[in-house]
Amino acid sequence: MTEQLPSADIQMIQRILPHRYPFLLVDRVEQINGTTSAVGLKNVTVNEPHFQGHFPGKPIMPGVTIVEAMAQTAAVMVGVTMGMADKNMLVYFMAIDRCKFRRMVVPGDVLRMDMTTVRGKPGGKVWKFSGVASVDGEMAAEAEFTAMMDLTQE
Numbered sequence: 811m812t813e814q815l816p817s818a819d820i821q822m823i824q825r826i827l828p829h830r831y832p833f834l835l836v837d838r839v840e841q842i843n844g845t846t847s848a849v850g851l852k853n854v855t856v857n858e859p860h861f862q863g864h865f866p867g868k869p870i871m872p873g874v875t876i877v878e879a880m881a882q883t884a885a886v887m888v889g890v891t892m893g894m895a896d897k898n899m900l901v902y903f904m905a906i907d908r909c910k911f912r913r914m915v916v917p918g919d920v921l922r923m924d925m926t927t928v929r930g931k932p933g934g935k936v937w938k939f940s941g942v943a944s945v946d947g948e949m950a951a952e953a954e955f956t957a958m959m960d961l962t963q964e
Contacts, residue, residue, distance in 0.1 A: 815842055818838065823886055827899075839883055844891050847925060849923065850879065850883025850886070851920060851921070851922055854919045870914050871916065871921070877953050877955070879921060880941045881903065884925045888930070901957050903957055910953070911950070913949065915943075924944070925940070927939055934959075938955070939957070941954075
């Protein structure tokens with residue numbers, strides 16, 4: 811029997827991330843393997859505000875929001891592992907590298923973000939992550955990014 815890895819539902823995500831509607835872009839984070847890896851899930855719905863203008867009659871999730879959802883998944887992974895619920899953790903992009911978009915993401919899709927830590931350790935401020943976002947097993951985007959995590963506990 812394999813050990814069940816931790817997960818974070820929307821209530822736990824909101825205790826870790828400061829983001830709120832319309833910029834909270836991850837619904838669940840599963841398979842949290844310490845600060846090593848995690849899987850985020852985002853249910854893409856037509857009522858999200860960016861679809862009004864991107865694009866009328868052909869709603870496509872903007873690439874920048876896909877990358878942001880990947881970053882939020884990574885932040886939740888670190889936050890859960892380090893017990894950062896209710897600790898006012900803030901995360902700031904420092905760099906986005908090797909970012910490529912391969913498939914459109916549209917309402918009705920479930921975006922899956924498989925994230926891994928490239929560099930970073932508990933107590934450290936600068937982390938680097940790598941990830942792939944996919945829909946039904948088909949790659950939608952891939953990126954590496956560096957972030958500064960303000961892990962103050964006030």
